[in-house]
Amino acid sequence: MGESAKLAKNAGVDIIEIHAYGGYLIDQFTSAKWNHRTDEYGGSFENRQRFLREIVEEVRKACGKDYPIAIKMTLDSVDDDERPIEEGLAIAKYLADSGLVDMIHFGRGAYSCRWRMVSSVYQPVGFDLDAAPKVREMIGDLPLMAHGKLNHPDVAEKAIADGLIDLVAIGHGLIADPHWANKVKNGKLDDINPCIGCGECHFNAMKGHSRPCAVNVHGMREGEFPLTPAKSDLNILVIGAGPGGMKAAATAAERGYRVSLYEKNTYMGGIMAAAGAPRFKADVHDQVEYLKRQIAKYPVDLHLNTEITLEDVQRLHPDFVVVATGAKPVVIPVPGADKPHVSTAVPVLLKQKEVGQKVVVVGGGEVGCELSSELCLQGKDVIMIELLDDILRTADHFARMIRTSAISLRTPAPISVAAPD
Structure with missing residues (x-):
């Protein structure tokens, strides 16, 4: 680890961040939930931090006492006992008190709730900032960094101005627009290509593929599609x-x-x-x-x-x-689907089709769940019908949002269309 850090420093890297986050190896060593070792690397709280501490010491030895080192750590796993927040805060305090690190970068989530680790369209902007004061209390004046949809310049600026954090970490937003920082610096906010939180970059990487971006074809492929000026007036x-x-x-x-x-x-x-x-x-x-x-x-x-x-x-x-004419939606061949009180999702979402107080949404995929959620937020009485035995098998984090809403679920359920009351 020390040799790798030295190579990075010699290559011109300004700061090294050690990834002790998200259920990966170093994080597992620090966790009482995962670390069941009986030697000097397990057992007590101090022993569980030993592996991380030795890594930091090696990096410090290789790079020198004045070279900045940051730790990215898991504050908590949010909705289970994989990492209680008390343990995360204790780790943050331990790292600050050690005097070995120059910055703490905290995040939330774990393998058991991966949706909290990887920001998506369904999460609010700056969704981890509410925990920043608790971390700040543990680490004092040590610089603090956070992530979690902080690619909105106004939110990031306010978080720093209010003293919640000192730096922002941006991942997906820089894949969508690698010039984000310069555009913010130069006041060209309207030219920032915003990340849509679709997760294509993340999910493809998890499969061992490249990181294609839905809104930036050049993302991670900058050399493949050079955009040269037109040579003729076509x-x-x-x-x-x-x-x-x-x-x-x-x-x-x-x-x-x-x-x-x-x-x-x-x-x-x-x-x-x-x-x-x-x-x-x-x-x-x-x-x-x-x-x-x-x-x-x-x-x-x-x-x-x-x-x-x-x-x-x-x-x-x-x-x-x-x-670029797009595609047409597939309409389930259900008798009565052509009746005037039946519609596909798009006209309803665009407010081209009015719906009554009681609405039945057929289909528990992403479109059906998003439409149901929006109608529920509008105060409608929503029943969602799904032929399978569960909803949203590809988006567990959104499924949790649905199950805690006022939407009435029917799974599995057959479909038929009746005349309106």
């Missing part, structure tokens, strides 16, 4: 102003091409506009607004409420056509 026609079409139009215009963008609806954003409609999905809404600003920033010839035909394309005679 005319590009983009059909569809969903996220794909908006991004294509803005990118082409940025490179210097002449761009026309046609959208049959009266609004931009496509299906993403509906996806960002629930009040707890502001991250997605922010991405739509960012794309709108990018379209406005460049000379894109925008045509809303205009459905384009093959004849129109032939008349316009573009050099290239980008077809």
Whole structure:
């Protein structure tokens, strides 16, 4: 460990952070829940910290007494006994009192509640900041860093100004926009490409794949798609102003091409506009607004409420056509699904379709659960029906939110459509 730290220092790294967080090896050594050793590395609280302490000592020996070392640690596991907050606070105090480290970076969550470790669209901005005062009390004047959707500049700035923390840690937000810091520094907040909290980067990495980003095709692949200035004044026609079409139009215009963008609806954003409609999905809404600003920033010839035909394309005679018309939702073939009191999710989310006080939502996947949650927040009486025996098998953290709401679940349950009362 010391040799690796020395190599990093010699390579120009300004600070080394030791990852004693999230149920990984070092964190497990410090945990009474996981560490059952009977030698000098287990048993008492001090013994459980020995492995971490020896690592820090090796790094300090290799890098010198004036080189900054930070520890990223688990404060607590939130909703189980894997790491009680009392143990986390004791570890923070132990590290501060040791005099060996220069900064504490705390986070919350564990393998048992991984949703708390990895920020998602369903979590509020700065969701770990409420615990910062407790850590501050333990570590005194030692610099404190936190993470948890702090890529919103106003929230990050306020947390520092209020003395909650001294530094912010940003992960996913820098994959979405690696120029985040410079844009904040230069006051170009409207040009920040916001992370939507979809987790594609994280989940693909867990599978051993690269870290593709849903909103930044260059994320972790910067050398694969160089955006060079246009060499000719070509005319590009983009059909569809969903996220794909908006991004294509803005990118082409940025490179210097002449761009026309046609959208049959009266609004931009496509299906993403509906996806960002629930009040707890502001991250997605922010991405739509960012794309709108990018379209406005460049000379894109925008045509809303205009459905384009093959004849129109032939008349316009573009050099290239980008077809970004999206997809249509699959409607379950249930008798009565075409009745006037039945609708798919998108018109309801976009407030194009009014619903009554009592609403039945068919489907317990992400769309059904998001719609049910939004309607519940609006004060509707919601029953959600799912054919399987459980809901949201791919998003456990959101399923917890559903189960603690006023939504009435029916699983497993058959479906039939009756006439409205």
